[in-house]
Amino acid sequence: MSGFLTRSRDLRPPREATLPRDQQQWNWQQAGRPAALYSARPDGTVQCHLSPRNCVIRPGAVGFCRVRANRGGELVTLNYGKSVAMTEETIETEAVYHYAPGARILSMGNIGCMMNCDYCHNWQTSQARYVEDRSVHHYTPEQVVESAVERGIQVISWTYNDPVVWHEFVLDTARLARRHGLVNLFKSAFYISLEGAKELCEVIDIFSISLKSMDPTFYKRVTKGQLQPVLDATAYVFDRGKHVEVSSLLVTDANDREEDAYRLSRWVLDRLGPDVPVHFVRFHPDYKYTQVERTPVDRLERARAIALAEGVRYCYLGNVYDHAATNSYCPRCGSLAVERYGLVASPVGLTADARCRTCDEALPFRLLARPDNAALAVVDVDDRDRPVVDHEWRGDVKAVHVEVTSAASATYEVVVRVLGGASDGREIKRVPVLPGAQYRFIACKSASDDRGVRVQLAPDVHANLYEVYDRAHFPTNTILEIEHSSDAVPEAAIRLQGGSRA
Ligand code: SF4
Structure with a gap:
């Protein structure tokens, strides 16, 4: 901490206590x-x-x-300031496509959840009994905000397990973040009371709501929650002018029927309106739900077709690659507005005031002015002096978290480049690593023919890689801990089930 941020007045002193x-x-x-x-x-x-x-x-x-x-x-x-590692990602990771496309975000996930979905992709952190002390990081609101500010990141994302159960830390940190001009994003299943939603409205700008189904029985049986409070809270924040996007993980043979897509689309249209983006997201087998395959892409396509036919103007498919349904098009002239590949986005067809470059139609996107670049003094390193880690994609696993740890006495940049394909060697990103610090960031497939990523480290900077099975997922097993025999089910889920890989 450089100390330029003052301590929030909202912070209360810690009160220690001991369980029986x-x-x-x-x-x-x-x-x-x-x-x-x-x-x-x-x-x-x-x-x-x-x-x-x-x-x-x-x-x-x-x-x-x-x-x-x-x-x-x-x-x-019990989880105030207790977190998984803060991670730099892109806003598309959170099923947010109409707010600052391509923006870097600082993702913050915690411990626990008010639900327990059989198919949870984040069960290793959402189900608190599985969270070991060695996985827990401790942050203050000041550390979170300073990390974002010094790196020029404009959006803090409250995400992964579920931020609802991190209420006090989210409020304290989000207030401080706002005072430093940052935007707060809340990615949640949103099973929250209206009192809780009301408090969030004071500090949260973007709500990305994961709506599991429109079937109350499904909620009760599979998620251990209830549908109606989720709908009520979503409508509540929408009515208060918040940016809302709705996503639904279509779980194979569970909630991927045409009827599910129809009912969800009708609710969004009738209660929120046609310009609220809807995302149908592909599921991978995980946690207690490993008896099925990934969601067939044609079921996602069918769900999207139903939504568009009903009148949803912007409907996307998530966790799919090389598919036009990840792009945004102008509904008036059909021009490409935002081009996306996986988690990489470029608003190629949008003007700075969110109009279509072709026909000048005003489009429902919120754009952020680019930040002043962070003022970190970085020491140059010749590429020949950089240790290299190459990582190749396998099957549907097309992103990694790179966790870098510095034992250096200077700030160096880690460089990530495309590995293979026509863009081989192209620089994707540069990430500064402060002396003695640990930092985690996402690197993902950025073109259909790339084979992987090359991570160029720096003297005394080391890396651990974690495969990311789909977006909004926080991986806890390093690649060294994973047996590379399948890309269908994360290794930890296999161990939970007591099974073995084919
Ligand atoms: S009401 Fe919800 S947030 Fe409160 S203790 Fe129960 S599960 Fe946790």
């Missing part, structure tokens, strides 16, 4: 801080009002999410 011995599991669960949105009851229980579960929690116990606990008749949050 029989409930101790991980050290990260020991320290708690006062939580918001609850009522204390005369019998010593507390009722949490953050999510519609409204858990009544006995003294010494935790709620459904396992990150909010009753300590002496008060509700405390």
Whole structure:
């Protein structure tokens, strides 16, 4: 920390507490801080009002999410500032296509969830019992905001497991971020009370809502949540002028019927309107749902066709490559407005005020002025002095998190280049690594013929790579820990099921 950010006045002092011995599991669960949105009851229980579960929690116990606990008749949050590694990604990772296309974001994921979807892609962090101390990073609001500011990142994304259960830390940090001119993005299943949604509206600019289905029975059976509160909270933030995009993970043989696409499209149209983007996203087998294949692409295409036929103007497919349904087109003249390949986007057909360059139609995109470049003093390194890590894509796995750790005494840049194909050697990005720091960023396939990425490190800078199975997914296993025999199911899910790879 350089100290240029002042401590938020909203921060409350930490309050340490200890769980009864029989409930101790991980050290990260020991320290708690006062939580918001609850009522204390005369019998010593507390009722949490953050999510519609409204858990009544006995003294010494935790709620459904396992990150909010009753300590002496008060509700405390156990995950304040406790996080997976902050990671630099692009805004497309979060199923946000109409706000600052191509923008770099700083993704922040935490621990726990108010739901428990059988097919969760982030179960290793959303289900708190699987989160080991060695995976937990500790951040203050100041550290998060400074990391974004010093790197010229304009958007902080609250994402992965689910930010609902990180309420107090999100509010404190997002307030501070706003004071530094940053934008806050909330990627969530949004099973949240209206009280919680109201507080978020004070600080969040973009809501990317993961709507699981329009079937209440599906919600109850597969996600352990309820549909109606999700719809109510989504409509609430939309009515307050927030930028909203809706995505739906189409899970093979579970919620990928034509009827599902029709009902979801009708709700978006009737309640939010035709300009709210809808994303149908491809599923990969994971967690408890590994008995099926990935969602067939033709089912995603059919869902999109239904949405467009009903009147949705912008409907996209997610987790697919080499498909025109990832691009944005002007609905008036059909010109290409934003070109996308995987998680890489370029607003080639948009003017600075979000008009079609061909026909001048005003299009529903929000663009950000480019930031002043971050003022990090970087020491030059000759390419010949850079250790190199090559990584090749396999099957549907087309992105990696690169975690770099510096033992250097200077700030160096790590360079990422295309490996193979017509663009072999083209520079994709340069990422500064501060002395003694650890930093994580995404590198992904950027053209149909590239084979992988070449990561050029720097003296005393080392790298670990983590394969990313689809977007909005936080990988926890390094490539060294993964057996490369299949690209269909993450290794950890196989281990959870007690199975072995074919
Ligand atoms: S956030 Fe939801 S799941 Fe967690 S304790 Fe509160 S009501 Fe229960």
